[in-house]
Amino acid sequence: xxxxxxxxxxxxxxxxxxxxxxxxxxxxxxxxxxxxxxxxxxxxxxxxxxxxxxxxxxxxxxxxxxxxxxxxxxxxxxxxxxxxxxxxxxxxxxxxxxxxxxxxxxxxxxxxxxxxxxxxxxxxxxxxxxxxxxxxxxxxxxxxxxxxxxxxxxxxxxxxxxxxxxxxxxxxxxxxxxxxxxxxxxxxxxxxxxxxxxxxxxxxxxxxxxxxxxxxxxxxxxxxxxxxxxxxxxxxxxxxxxxxxxxxxxxxxxxxxxxxxxxxxxxxxxxxxxxxxxxxxxxxxxxxxxxxxxxxxxxxxxxxxxxxxxxxxxxxxxxxxxxxxxxxxxxxxxxxxxxxxxxxxxxxxxxxxxxxxxxxxxxxxxxxxxxxxxxxxxxxxxxxxxxxxxxxxxxxxxxxxxxxxxxxxxxxxxxxxxxxxxxxxxxxxxxxxxxxxxxxxxxxxxxxxxxxxxxxxxxxxxxx
Numbered sequence: 001x002x003x004x005x006x007x008x009x010x011x012x013x014x015x016x017x018x019x020x021x022x023x024x025x026x027x028x029x030x031x032x033x034x035x036x037x038x039x040x041x042x043x044x045x046x047x048x049x050x051x052x053x054x055x056x057x058x059x060x061x062x063x064x065x066x067x068x069x070x071x072x073x074x075x076x077x078x079x080x081x082x083x084x085x086x087x088x089x090x091x092x093x094x095x096x097x098x099x100x101x102x103x104x105x106x107x108x109x110x111x112x113x114x115x116x117x118x119x120x121x122x123x124x125x126x127x128x129x130x131x132x133x134x135x136x137x138x139x140x141x142x143x144x145x146x147x148x149x150x151x152x153x154x155x156x157x158x159x160x161x162x163x164x165x166x167x168x169x170x171x172x173x174x175x176x177x178x179x180x181x182x183x184x185x186x187x188x189x190x191x192x193x194x195x196x197x198x199x200x201x202x203x204x205x206x207x208x209x210x211x212x213x214x215x216x217x218x219x220x221x222x223x224x225x226x227x228x229x230x231x232x233x234x235x236x237x238x239x240x241x242x243x244x245x246x247x248x249x250x251x252x253x254x255x256x257x258x259x260x261x262x263x264x265x266x267x268x269x270x271x272x273x274x275x276x277x278x279x280x281x282x283x284x285x286x287x288x289x290x291x292x293x294x295x296x297x298x299x300x301x302x303x304x305x306x307x308x309x310x311x312x313x314x315x316x317x318x319x320x321x322x323x324x325x326x327x328x329x330x331x332x333x334x335x336x337x338x339x340x341x342x343x344x345x346x347x348x349x350x351x352x353x354x355x356x357x358x359x360x361x362x363x364x365x366x367x368x369x370x371x372x373x374x375x376x377x378x379x380x381x382x383x384x385x386x387x388x389x390x391x392x393x394x395x396x397x398x399x400x401x402x403x404x405x406x407x408x409x410x411x412x413x414x415x416x417x418x419x420x421x422x423x424x425x426x427x428x429x430x431x432x433x434x435x436x437x438x439x440x441x442x443x444x445x446x447x448x449x450x451x452x453x454x455x456x457x458x459x460x461x462x463x464x
Contacts, residue, residue, distance in 0.1 A: 001436045003409075005155025005429040005453065006376040007416035009364035010272070010305050010326045013189060014161040014172065016148060017141030018133075019050050019370040026051035026082060030058040031067050034079075038071045046131065047071070050080040050370070055230060055338050063088045065116025078126060082334070083228035084371060086119045089126055097129045108251040119233050120226075120249050128166055138175045142185055149187045150461040152374050153431040153450040156188040158272075158326075158366070158419045160222045163194040169203065176216050186460040188215040188429075190420040192222035192272055197260055209269045210421075217421055220270035220301065223260055225251055226280040229308060229335060229342055234277035236309070241344045248277050257283060262291040270301040272326060272419075278309045278346075285317050292321060301418055303364075308335075309343070309350045315359050324362040326419060327353050329383035329403075330372040336388045336397045347397075353383065354401035357411070364416040365408065376412055381445040383408040389446065405437065428457040 023041055028034045034052060041047055054062045068077045068090035077090040089097075094116060101113045109121030118126055133141070149157065161176075162169040179185035195203055200221060203209070211218045227233020227249050232240055235248035252260070264271050265288075275284045281304060288302050303324035304310065308331065310318070318325065332351060339347045357363045365383060367374050378389060383403045386396040396402075403411065413425055432452040435444065453461040 002430055002432050003437070004413045004425045005431050005455065006153050006412050007364075007420055008149075008154050008157045008366045008369070008374065008376070009416045009419040010192065010328075010366035011157055011159055011369040011374065012161060012164060013145045013149070013157060013159040013187070014138070014141050014164045016370045016374065017143070017145035018164060020144050020148075021141075023047065023049035024051055025049050025079065026053075028052060029056055031061075031063060034063060035067060035070055038068070038077070042072055042075060044075065047075055047077045048080075048130075049078070050084075051082050052079055053082045053230065053334065055334070062086075062115065062117055065090055065094070065114075068116065078130070081231055082371065083231050085123075085227040085233050086117065086231040087123060087126060089116045089118070091116070093126065097125055099125055108249065110249065119231060120251055124166075130166075132167055133165055135171070135175060138172065139179060139184075142175065142179055146185050146187050148374060150453045150455070151450060153376060153433065153453055154187060154374065155429040155431070155453065155455050156190070156420050156422075158190045158192050158219060160192040160194045162191070163224075169193075169195060169199060173213075173216075177213050180214055180216060185215075186455045186458075188420070188455070190217045190219040192219055193269075194222040194224070197263070200260065200263060204263070204267050204269070209267055219419075219421060220272045220303075221260070221264035222305075223252075223257070223271065223273045225257065225273050225275050225284055226277050227251075229276055230338060232342065234309065235279040235283075236277045236343070237279045237282070238346070240342055247279065250280060250283060254283060254287065257287050258290060261287050262294065265291040265295050265297065265300070265302075268297075270303075272303045272305050274305045275310075276306045276308045278311055278314065281307065281310045281314045285314060285321070285323065288323055289317075289321055298322075301421070303362075303419065306331075306368075307356070309346070310352065310356075311349050312352065312355060315352060315356055315361060318356070318361050319359050324364065324418060325353075325356050326364045326366055327356070328366055328368050328372065328379070329353060329386075330367055330379040332382045332386060332397055333372065333378070333389050336394050337391055339397065351398060352401055354403060357403060357407065362415055362418050363411050364419045365412045366416075377445045377448045380405070380408045380412065381442065383411070384445075385442050405442070409437070426456075428454070430454050
C-alpha cells in the first residue's frame, strides 16, 4: 500500500550515523555483561559506546569509573547513557581531560570524579578532548544515516547536527551540501540549529537564518534546557521521589535562556527547546512569551521538544501562545517502568500527548534517534497503545492519552510540516509498505515493513 513519506520532526542524522560505529550497549542487562562486551573491543585506541541504561541493569546503579577500569586503565573509555545526557569515563579518560578532584563544577551540569559520571554541560569536559572527525568520517556518518532513514520510510527530518562534534558548524553544512550535490544524501533535512550564543551571533551575521540550499534548510534555533528523566537531570518543580535534594538541572539561568531565545526570535528565527521537566517547561514558556511580547511575531513556529512532564495548565499556555509540541511516544518504550519511581503520583500528569492534540497544540511525532529506534511504526504503536515494546507485560501508561491510528499518522506527516517549513505533503515523496494500515490490528504495527521509498519521484530504497 502507498502512503506519504514520514517526517521525523526531531532527531540527529549525524548522530545516527556516528552511533552506528560505537559499541552498542542498548540490550545489556547488567554491568558485568557491559564489561564482558567491552573486553572484546580492547584493540581500539579509544573505546566509545552508547545506550547503557541503569534501570535495566541487574545491579540497578549507574555505570561507574571503577567498572570501566576493569576493562582497561590504558585505553580511554567513554560510555554514553541511552539518553545522551549522562556518560561515564574510566581513569585514563579523566587523566587525558585533566579532570581531578579539584576541577571546578560546571554551571548547568555536574560531574563526580570518584565515579567518573558526568551530566549535562559537564559533558563538555569530555567531549572537548575527543578525537575530531575527519571530513570523510562526516561523509560516512551522513551516508550511513541516510540509508537507515530511507529504509524506514522517512523522507524528511528536522535534525540537530551541529552539536554532535565540537567542530565549526559550517564544516557540517559544507559536507551536507556536498553530499546532496553528489546525490549521496536524499532525505530532506531541516537543520535545528544548536549553537552557543557566540556561534549563533555568527550564524545570524553571515545570513544563514532561514536559508535554503536545495533539500537542506536552515531551521529553528535548538536549545537544550534540561536533562532526562532516566538520568534524573530533567528539571522538576518538586524533587525526585526519595531524593529530596534533587530537582534536576536547568542548563540556563532565566537571563541566559532569554538572551538566546530573543536573539533568534528578534531575527525571525524560530526556537525549539528541549524541555522534559515541568520546571523547565515553565521556564521555556515564560521565556518564549516574554520574547513574543517584544517581537509581536504571530507567524512563529516555536515549540517545546519532548514536553514529557508538561502539565495540563502548561499545555493551555502553549495553546494560548501557539507554542507547538514535538514529542516522542517511543520514549514510553523504556520510560514506563521508571516514571512512577521518578515522580510518584505526578505520573498522572505526564506524557499528555492526547491532551495536547485535543487542546489544539500542534503535535509533531519524532523519535530523537539515535536515542530511540527511528522506526516510525514503533513510534506509532506507542502513540496508540501507550505500551512498552521492550516490556510487553507492563500495563499501558495512561491509555486515555493515546492517539488514534489516523491521528498518529497525521502527526507524523501533515502536522510535522510545520516543523520542516513546508505547506503540504509532496506527492513525489511517498512510501510503499507491506500491509494496509486501515485493516490491521495495532499489534501488527510492530511487524510492518517498508517495501519502497520514493523522494522527489526517484526510488531511493527498495526492499529486495
